[in-house]
Amino acid sequence: MLRRELPQGQLATYEAGGGSCSVLPPELLNRSRVTVVDIDEDQVRNNTYADEAILGDVQTYSFGRETFDLVICYNVIEHLPHVDAALLNFRDALKPGGMILIGAPNPRSLSGVVTKYSPHWFHVWFYRNIRGIKDAGLPGEPPFPTFFHPLVTLPRLEAFAASNGLEMIYRREVESPRYPEMRRRKPLFAALVDAAAAVMNAVLPGGIDVRRGDYHVILRKR
Template identity: 30%
Template sequence: MLKLFTSWDEEVHLIEQVIMKRAASGGELTILEAGCGQRWPLNLGSIQYNLTGVDQDAEALRIRTEIIKDLHQGIHGDLREIDFPEHSFDVIYSSYVLEHIDGAESVLRNFTRWLKKDGILIIMIPDPESVRGFITRFSPHWVHILYYKYIIGHKNAGKPGYAPYPTIYDKVLYRKNLQQFCTINGLIIDVRAGNGQFVLGVGILDFILKFITKLIATLSFNKLSSDHVNLLYILRKEE
C-alpha cells in the first residue's frame, strides 16, 4: 500500500524536511534541480545551499534565470547528454520531468553517478499505472493542451516555456521496474507515496470525470489506480 498525501502542501513539507535533515550534517548543500522549469517550489528556510538548474526548454530557463533569478547556475541542456563530475550533489530534485524523456533510465543512471554517497534523490512523476496515467499514455498531445488550457485554466498551455510537454513514460518509471533499478544501482527507497489530488474541474464536470476514473479502474480489475495520480520517491544512495 502506498502512503497517500491529501495535498500538495503536505508533500512539499515532507520534501523540505528531508532536505533540511540532510543539511544538518553541516556545510553548504549542493542541489541539482533536474528539469527546473520556471519556479522552485521549496522553502528551505535559513539553510545554505547552491542551486543548479538544468532545463531543455530554453524559454522556461530564460524566465527562471532572468526574471525569477533564484538559481546559482542555470544550464540549458538535455539530462541524457550533459555531464557533471561524480559525487557532485547532496540532493537531486526532479519534479514531473522523467515522464517526458525517451531514455529516462539513462538519466536515472546519471543521477546515481552525480549523487554523493548518502545523498538524496527526490523524484516526482505521474503514475503510469494510474487511470490518469493510462489516459495520458493513449491520448494525443493536443488533448493534453486543451485539458490544461480549458479545464485547468492555464492560458499559455503548450507555448514555449509552458507545460504540458509530450509524455513518453519510459518503462523504467513503472513501479516494479523503478524498484528493480534502485536495487541494482544502490538506491534505498526511504519514501514511496501517492498524491490523490486530481485537478478535474467544477460542478457536473468534476462529477463526470470522477465517475469515468472509477469506471476505468473497475474495468481494469483495479490494475489501474483511481485513488492517486502522482508518485513521490525519496531515494538515498548507499554509503
Template identity: 30%
Template structure:
C-alpha cells in the same frame, strides 16, 4: 462539513507510502528531506534541479548552491534560486561522480525516451548519503493512461479550453510532450534503483490538483467520487486507482555500497 471533505483521503504517515492531498504529501516529503539532508563539512549543500523549470520544489538552505538543467531556457530564466543555468538535454549533462547532495527531478522522467538512463546518471552524481527526489505521474492511473493514448495537441487544447490555462503550450509553460515509459512505474523504479545503490526512504501518492478541480466541476465528489474510484478498481482488477494519479519518492544513496561503472549503469542503446 462538506460531502467532499468527508470523503477526502486523510494523510497516512505510518509505515508504507504516504497518502493524502498534494500539500500533505509534499509536506511529509519535505520533512524527510530536511531530516536526512546533510551538506559536506565546511561547504554549502550542492543541489541539482534536473529539469529546473520556473521554481525549485523543495526548501533547501539559503546558502545552497543550485544548478539547473533544462531544455527550456525561458522557464529557467524565471527561476530566481539557480546559481548555474545549463540549457540542454539532461542526457547530455555531465557532472563528476558524487557532485551533488540533493538531486530533484520533478515531472521530467515522463517526457524522456529512456528514463532509466537518467536515473543511472543520478546515481553516479549523488554523493554518499545524498538524496534523489523523483516526482512522476503514477503510470497505473486513469489519468496517465488517458494521457498516453491521446495526442499532445489535445493535451494543450484541454488545458487551455477546459482547465482554463491560457498560456498552456506556450514557451515556458506546459504541457510538454510525454512518453510515459513503463520504467517510471513505482515498482519498476524501486527495482531499478536497487541496482544502483539507491533505496527508497519515502514514497507518496496523491491526486493531481487539475484532475480534482475538473471532476468537482462535473459534480464528481463525495459518494459519487467513491463510486467512480470503486468502479475503476473493479474494471481494472485492482490495478488502477483514480485518486492515486501522482507518485513521489525519495531515494538515498547507500554510503557503503560501491557504485557500478557508468557503462554498466546505462542501459544498452539499440
C-alpha cells in the same frame, strides 16, 4: 524526511529539468546552492532562483562525481525517452548517502493512462479549457510532450534503482492535483470523471485507487 535525512548546513542541490520554478520547501531552498539543467531555453531564461542555470539535457549532461547532496527531478521523467540514462547520471553526481527526490505521474492511474495514450493536442486542450491556462502549449509553457518510458512505472523504477546502487527509502502515491482543481473549476465534468473512477475502483482488484495519479519517491545512494 528531507529535513531529517539531509546534512545540516549548506546543501549542493541539482534540480534536473527544474525550469523556472523550484519545488523545494523554502527552508531547504534557502540553504542550498542550486544548479538547474533544463532543455527548454525559455525556462532557463526565466529562472530567477538558481545559482547556476544551464541549458542542457538531463539525460546526457554530466557533472563531476559526488558533486551534490540532493537531486530534484519533479514532473520530468515522464517526458524523457531515456530515463535510465538520466537516473544513472543523477546517481553518479550524488555524494554517498545523497538523495534523489522524484515526483511523477502514475502510469497505472486514470489520469496516467489518459495522458499516456492521448495525443499532445488533447493535453493542450485540457490545460486551456479545463485548467484555464490560456498560454498552455506556447513556447516555454506546459504541457510538454510525454514519452512514459517503462521506468516511470513504480515497480520498475524501484527494481532499476535497487540494481544500480540506489535504495528507495520513501514511496507515496497521491491523488492527482487535477481532481480538486477540476472539482473547483468544472464541477460537472469532475463529477463524471469521479464517477468513472469509482466504477473502475470497484471492479479492479487489490484496493487500487485510479485517482492516485501521482507519486513521490526518494532514492538514496548506497
